[in-house]
Amino acid sequence: MPYLSGKETVKELRRALSNPNIQSDPLRYRNTVLKVIRAMSQGVDVSDLFSEMVKACATVDVVQKKLVYVFLCCYAHLNPELSLLVVNTLRKDCLDPNPMVRSLALRSMTNLRLPSLVEYVEQPLTAGLRDRAACVRRVAVLGWAKLHNLQPGSEIDGAVVNELYSLLRDPDPIVMVNCLRALEEVLKDEGGVVINKPITHHLLNRLKECDTWGQSEVLRVLQRYQPQSEDELFDILSLLDSFLVSPHPPVMAATLSLFLSLCSGLPAVSQAALERVRGPLLAACGSGSREMRFTALCHIQLLLRSIPGLLGEHYKRFFCSYAEPAYIKRRKMQVLVELVNDENVIMILDELKGYCTDVNTDTAQAAISAIGRIGRSYSDKCLEILTGLLGLKQDQITSAVVQTIRDLVWACPQCSDAVSSALEGCEEVLQDSQGRQALLWLLGAYGERISSAPYTLETFIDGVRSETSMELKMELLTSTMRLFLCRPAETQDMLGRLLHYCIEEERDMCVRGQALLYYRLLQREIEETRNVLQVRRSDPSMGVLIGRPPEPISQWVSSFNTLEPLQRCSVEVESTSRGSPEHLASIPKPNADLPDNLDCRKLEMVHLGSDGTAQRLGGPAGLPAPGAEPSVTLSLSPPVTPDEFERLWMQRRASHTEQESADEGANGTWIEDTIRCGAVPHCSPQSLHAAMQLVNIQTLAFTPTHTLPWKVFLYTHTLRADTSCSTLVLGELLYAGELNPKRSAEGEMEGNEQTQATAAGDKEIKVTLWQQPHDVSALRVFLSVLTTVLHTLSSEVA
């Protein structure tokens, strides 16, 4: 068919439609109508043919009727007067003996969407509600909803509403579900259909008759129901149980949604429901439709926010297959990061390593940043992979790796040594500004350990004239300044050149302004400059805050089974392209990877709330404690082997019990104390271990999580800066079980700040310490550090 312009097509069609020869031949007439619809769906404006089409609807041919109605419903709003003619034909059709024609007429009549026709439509609709054929009743019921939405402000006829309510008991399940839908729309202003006990029970009992679409609709409406007693609640739940494991994902999701909203007060039941739904959800993840797979993955991410361990053993289901689109691969990797535990970390990292060289650069970058995320808990293995990737000398991979390393180092400062040796030579490979910016930040922050740092910066400075990225120039300025502060002799000359260029020749005002600021700072005083430029180190205790704490289900339950979880990905994608982590940390961002509870005020508050042992906030290791406390640092060298520890501990313990009075002396001191904090015994041994290691306390042995009594053995050395005398501290943490839950409940009711900080899941941990030689102030610092760590951990877990 030759492509005619829209106007000519219309002219041609009009001629054909009004040709009496064609009109008399049903088949040719129908084909002409078909052509009109075809033109319409291709986007040609055929509204001019309205009057001809109105004539065409007076026919006995049902197919033609249907086609004409499609046309009329589309263009009726442009020709309200002519549509009046249609209504007559339609009303006639409503009395047709064939139920299919009746329902078709009724549906088309309500689909015309013309407020002026409402008065003609009401009567057939009322009749339709009482029609013998179910298919007519289905249409009529929804017709009332359409009618109501045409005149939003109008009064609702009480009789109609009553009729609709009574049709909830219609024998046809689709009529019943349509009634629900119609009532929801008609009564929108009053909060939707009334869900009381009889209606709920009626709907639940008929749930099995509905098809999957009806079931999900009913389950969705039932979310508003509040069971009156616990017995009733459990009756409902057991009735719904079979739907929870339905092979149809829509039903499963709607049931879970309903379960979670019904059991909002019963966390154990919700948990059980989530575990039960695991199978169907995993099945949906392997569904043949990739869109369904994606949806299931997004919802699994929601569940993992509350129960991180839900799918740990099924991690292989989330390995990507090569034919999958990038958006699924990215989601799968995000899920894999959440599933990492001690048993599967090697397999997962191995798998992710395979994706890093993927042809699709997005997938490769996502894999690399996933490894970086895992690196926060398993830094050694991940750094090994990442540095191996640098060896490929591939610009996109290197860029992604350097950015990942920057974020990793920020979160886990303890791996900075390994990083600084790996960075040599990267600058030759890096092409994009994001990657080079990351490299510059790393050079500035760890310049004193990277021997080639000044030379690398020099090449950047030499090429600054041809540089276009404003962010890169600013990063270069900052890094050079920082390097100058720690390695002045090597950097002075190039800093001068850079400042000169930026102030005299640079056009960008931001860069110029920053260069001027640095120049004036340097003019004033070096100490002040140092203060301004000092790298904002991340809090060392932050590295342990691995992963997010399990969130309560209520946080995400409202977005479950909506489109929201599916959109979240685009937000996360955007956040990957960002500047240095310092800037990130300074912006309070709910979605940021760094936990937000590191706010100093909060930490301090926790301290005030804790026991008398930690009256003062002992700074983390390496930083001088505020106040009158002598500066004491903790260190791990010389190391104590577990055997040695056991020998010393047993020996001293034995001698301690023998001569209780002689506490002090050559044998060292015994101190017992309690630290009250939240859910420390519930946090994983690994995170505890990592947390302690960051503040230079070595844990040697611990009991598994959730066992009672829960014990941890640890040691450290304290070193006083002023007298440089050092002591060895051995310690045991013991948690014997719940002590006084009642008291903590009372504490919550009082509601003052102090008790609130400690009340949640209050647990007393008994600390037994042995120190040699005796040094009370050093021990006090140690205790406060220990308390800090435990509190941070427990606030993380709780």
Next chain:
Amino acid sequence: MISQLFILSSKGDHLIYKDYRGEAGSDVIDVFYEKVTALTGDQPPVVMVTHHKDLHFVHIRQGGLYWVATTTADSSPFSIIEFLNRLSGLVKDYCGSLSEKAVQMNFALIYELLDEVLDYGYVQMTSSDVLKNFIQSEAVSSKPFSLFDLSNVGLFGAETQQNKVAPSSAATRPIQSSRDPGGKSEIFVDVIEKMSVVIGSNGVLMKADIEGEVRVKCYMPSCSEMRIGLNEEFSVGKSQLRGYGAAVRVDECSFHQSVQLDEFHSHRILRLCPSQGEHAVMQYRLSDELPSAPPFRLFPSVERDSAGRLLMYLKLRCDLPPKRSVSLLPEGAGLSQELSSPDQSAELQLQNRTVFWKIPRFCGGTQLSALFKLDVPGLSSASMLEVGPVGLSFELPKWTGTGLQIRFLRLSPIHPGPSQRWVRYVTHSDSYIIRI
């Protein structure tokens, strides 16, 4: 709740557009197409448009077409995606195949379908049994069967009691053509399995999953009851092993709601009344183990020769009896090739940085080898690590990974006139990866 529904070709042509609620204009189609093609590659199924408040597009891709629904933020993605999938399934059932051409030729029928399936944006019914009473248009078959079109005969093998082979296009015809007196009443039962396997560089099986389904495609105008007998030693779950024989085991198993399972536990018989069209009667899954050795093994060696070229020597062994078709995808750039037999071909795709090795037939128990020499500019020893993994895509007819078999297929009551029953087995590779 679906506000509008439209079908677009991959080039953005409007094929079908239906507005159910009159809440937004038809200009949203172009908005959607711009948004979804703004980035390369496939986009996730939900696209939100910011300047139209509360306008969300949910789309799927089937048969090279975009099937799009607009909806509000609080509607269930599971429902809408399942519905769109079901809709494309219905269109396939009614038009015979899914393609731009089929949709264009049958648009009247699709409008009819859309009218019945949704009303005011609410799903009414999607069962082809009920729908067939309402659909009046006849399907226009887009590809009339031609005797010369025998290119893919034998791709599906078919084994029935008569031991005949049906052409693979036999099952791609519209269901309603059975109203024609010439239409054959046929029933196809397909056992389709998808393998996803990862074999590590040391030859260890790292992951092996099989997802399978039993699909019934029914062209019988009236079929009251069908009984499908599975292997008697079929067992579900780990605890249910029966006897000491070679059990056919799956981990999870789910059935279509129309399947009656009263005979399943004792005799492994599925009873159902198939409706016209295509349905997955049973879906099952076996994870982390294969009942037999993986069908293909690869012995790769990748080195650098003295001239700085990358040498890939691949030896592929097939551990199964019959014939296969396989294609391989390792990575590289710049190529000269030596293959072990003339009917194979290899092709370098620079864009994807892959080498395709096409093997039209592969006899079981044999071994094939290929030597690829690739000129890669700036090849270093580190870039050897970039090679790989090898992905195999294949189709194994007449073979199932789990060993599931259909013992018998009985229809009752026995139909007058000619009726044919076909049972077909096929195993596809979902993702068969061998690391180098």
